[in-house]
Amino acid sequence: MALGKIEKVIGGAVPVLGDDIDTDRIIPARFLKCVTFDALGAQLFYDVRYDDNGKSIGHPIDDAKYKGASIIVSGNNFGCGSSREHAPQAIKKAGFNAVIAGSYAEIFFGNCTTLGIVCVEADDATRAGIVEAMAIDASAQMEIDVEACKVSVNGKSFDVAIKENARAAFLAGNYDSLADLLGNMDDVKKLEASLKYSFTA
C-alpha cells in the first residue's frame, strides 16, 4: 500500500489498434482459472496472438521492434466487458504501465488506476498523430508526463487528457485507496449502525 508517486511513464510504445477491445480479448476467460494473477502476463491478448497450436500469428506485441514496450496505444472504449481485474493485471504483468486510448470502460479504468496503470485519453486525431510519430522510429522511448498531460515521442509532443481524480492520485501516490479507507473505520462503524438492513436466515 505504500506507493510511489507516478509523475512520468517512460518506455517503448506498441500500437494495438481498434475500437471496443474488450476484456475477453485482453485476457480470454479460460485463463481466469487461477488463484493468483502471476501467470497472466504471458496470456495477454492470447487469442489474437497465437493460433490453435500456440504459434505466434504476428501480433504487434510479439513484433521484435516493439520488444520491451511498456505503453499500449489503442482505440476507443478500451477494456469494455467484464469487471475482471485479470485484464489490467495481465497488462501490468506483461510489463505495461500505461495505455493511450480514446476512452475506457469504467470498471476497467478504475481497476487500472488502482494498480497504477496510467490510462491516458487522446482523441482520434491526436492518436493518429501519436501513431504516426511512433512510426518514425518504432523502438523510440515515449514519455507520458502525468503532471503536464503530454505525450512525447520522436521529438513530437501531444496534448492529452488524464481523468483528474486519477491524475491527482498518481501525483500524490494514493491511487490505491485501501490505507485511506482503513483510516476511517470508526466512521464506517457509526454509519453501519445507522443503516437499515435486514437479512437474517
Add this chain to the structure above:
Amino acid sequence: MGKNLFQKVWEKHAVKVLPNGQTQLFIGMHLIHEVTSPQAFAMLRDLDIKVAFPERTFATVDHIIPTDAENRVRPYADPLAEEMMQAIESNTKASGITFFNPESEKQGVVHIVGPEQGLTQPGSTIACGDSHTATHGAFGAIAFGIGTSQVRDVLATQTMSIAPFKVRRIEINGKLKEGVYAKDVILYIISKLGVAGGTGHAYEFAGDVIDNMSMEGRMTVCNMAIEGGARVGYINTDETTFAYIKGKPYAPKDNWDEMVEYWKSVASDADAQYDDIVKYDAADIEPQITWGINPEQTIGISEKIPMPTNDVMQEALDYTGFAGGDLMNGKKVDVVFIGSCTNGRIEDFREAAKYAKGKKVAEGVRALAVPGSFGVRDQAVAEGLDKIFIEAGFDWREPGCSMCLAMNPDKLIGSEISASTSNRNFKGRQGSATGRTLLVSPVMAVAAAVTGKISDCREVFEIGG
C-alpha cells in the same frame, strides 16, 4: 426539487470524501464467487488484515463448476477448477462467510442466488466482483461490479472508493407485442444507445413496460445495463418487488412492514431530477438478435444487417462471416444455450418450455438448458419442465454459468454458431476463439433449436396475430 433513488441511496451510504476526491461508500451487501475473490483474500493475508463484516458477504461458486452431474463429483477433473473451489471453501471458512456451496443446495449463478435467497433488497448498496451485478438493481438497489482490488477493499473495510454516477432515466412506454420479451427490450435499448452510451451513468429503467414486467424480466433488463456501458441499472420498487421478496429465506420477517416502509421511502420522487431522459415506444420493439461481436450490433428479426460504416462493424462481419444486407432470419445454428444470469430464471424456463413442449430439437443442433441455480432447477423439476426439455432433445443440466463464458467444460467447438440467451457475443466468449454467439430471448432460442436456424419465434410458434 426531488431526488432519484440513486441519489438517496448514495447519500445514506457515503462515509466520507477521500483524499483522491472519490467517495468512501459503504457496501451493505457483498457477493463473491470463485473467480475474482481468491486473489483478494491472498492480498489481505499478505497485509495481515481480517474481513471486517463477514456477515455482510455471501459466496457461491458458478463460473468454473461443471454442469453435468458426473463431473460435479469432487475433486473436479480440471485441477485448476478444483484449486479455485478449494480456495473459496477455505477462504470463506477461515473468515466466517456464508458459502452457498453445491452441498447446501443453494448454489447457483451469483446474480440469481442473491435475489432467490432474499439477500437482494431495496435501498441497499450491493457490490460483487462481477460486471453483471447491476442485475440486483431490479430491486431498487444500487448494485455494481468491482475489480479484485476493490473486493479486497470491501472485505477489509466494507467500503470502497468510488465516484458518483450521473443518472439517465430510460422509459419504455406502451405495451410489448406478443413474442417480445425483456431480453428484446434491453437489446433494443443497447442497440440505440450503444455499448459505451452509458459510461459514467446509472440507468433508471421505467415506464409502462417496466411497471408491467415480472421481477425476472426486470432482472434481465438490469443485468445487461453494463453491456450498454452503465455500471448501474435500477428499477424503482413496487408491489411486484415486495411480493417477490416476501417469504424468501433471508427476507425480513417480524419487521416486514417497517422494512417495506423504508424501501418505499428511497424510491425516486415524482419530481426527481435526472441528468438525461430518453423514451422508447414498446410498439417499435420486435424480437431482437445480434449479428456481430458486441451487444450493440443488434437488429430486429425482420431487419437486415446494416452495411458496415466503421471498423468495428467491418471487424464484426469479418469475424462472423455474415454480410451487410443479409437477414439474420434463416441463418443456420449449431448450438442453442438457454441459461445464464440474464435468462436462467424460472420464468425463462417456463416460457421456453411452453414452446418446446411436443417439439424436437432439429437434427445436428446441440441444445443446452442450464438452470441458473438449485432453486430454479428444483422449481423447474417440480413443474415438470425438465421433462419437456429432455423430451424435446435438450440436454438438461446442473446449475452454473455454463456456456455463458465457458470456463467449465461447456464450450463451442471451432466456428460453431450459437443462439444464446446469455449477455455477451464477444469474440471467443463461448469457449472457442472462432465461435460465434447470437444473443436472443429464450423463446427465440427455442425457435432456433427446433428449426435449426434463426427464426422469428412468432412465426414458428404462431404467437400473436
